[in-house]
Amino acid sequence: MAGSGWAGPTTVNIIISGATGFIGRALSERLIRERHELTVIARDASSARVKLPPAARILPWEARTAWEGALGQADAVVNLSGASIAGGRWSARRKKLLLESRTSSVRALREAIARLQKKPRVFINASAVGYYGGVPEGDVTEEHAPGTGFLPDLSVRWEKEAASVAELGVRTVMLRTSIVLGRGGGALVKMALPAKLFAGGWMGSGRQYFPWIHIDDEVGSILFALDSEALTGPVNLSAPEPVTMKGFCQALASELHRPCWAPVPAPLLHLALGEMAEMFLSGAKVVPAKLLKLGYHFKFPSLQAALADLLP
Secondary structure, rough: OOOOHHHHHHHHEEEEEEOOOOOHHHHHHHHHHHEEEEEEEOEEEEEHHHHOOOOOEEOOOOOHHHHHOOOOOOEEEEEOOOOOOOOOOOOHHHHHHHHHHHHHHHHHHHHHHHHHOOOOOOEEEEHHHHHHHOOOOOEEOOOOOOOHHHHHHHHHHHHHHHHHOOOOOOEEEEEEEOOOEEEOOOOHHHHHHHHOOOOOOEEEOOOOOOOEHHHHHHHHHHHHHHHOOOEEEEEEEEOOOOOHHHHHHOOOHHHOOOOOOOOOOOHHHHHHHHHHHHHHHHOOOOHHHHHOOOOOOOOOOHHHHHHHHHOO
């Protein structure tokens, strides 16, 4: 069934790299709940054992022989590895870390898969809607060209590494993920706090689009990608009802019964965040064209429904 993961009662052997992040934890919990065999490759194995379900098998990145052996038994590989985009100002050193933390993990997995006689059926790799940069007008499907700037360049190079896995004959999917809304982490917690303190407002002009997706649909889309043989290449993970930055902030404030009146001017955001401010000041009307065409049914297509589910 669309959005429900792999069909049938057969247990599927899945490997995740980068499972301790917000998306990875939610995906791991769902896979374990549906009784799949889950192996996690973790750079911090002790942290992974605390954060992830007990049934998940944890293998350290440095134990390469062990996880390469596990790859030989895997039906699917999901790579979500990468340092947090919003984890600090984009200095030259930080930019290098953001790029290398993404491309090096893909490269290591690709090298290991190339040596396998029995290769996984599918390789799913994280990417982001930052690929498109700022697109002021028009729907943005997976066919849209990349934008310019650091985030688009990062995404292009990230996806280029992932595309090399497809050259091995493995179905490969790149997840161009939007801002993920969920409880207990992610962007919503940070964006809701100012609104709760009566300081909520949009960033910049507010006319820029703000692509978003509920965590349940983020996980559901990944499971759908695991199951859908026709799904290859880049896939937009974004709710089908786009909103602007101003529309998002107004909906958030309304759900919290707070005003939305204190917009953050672009110069102030640049002063506070530097180049990272472009993450919030530019956006694109991202449309999940491939998911909709292949029959994925969004559990939370509208922002109103998503916020009502996630906020008290």
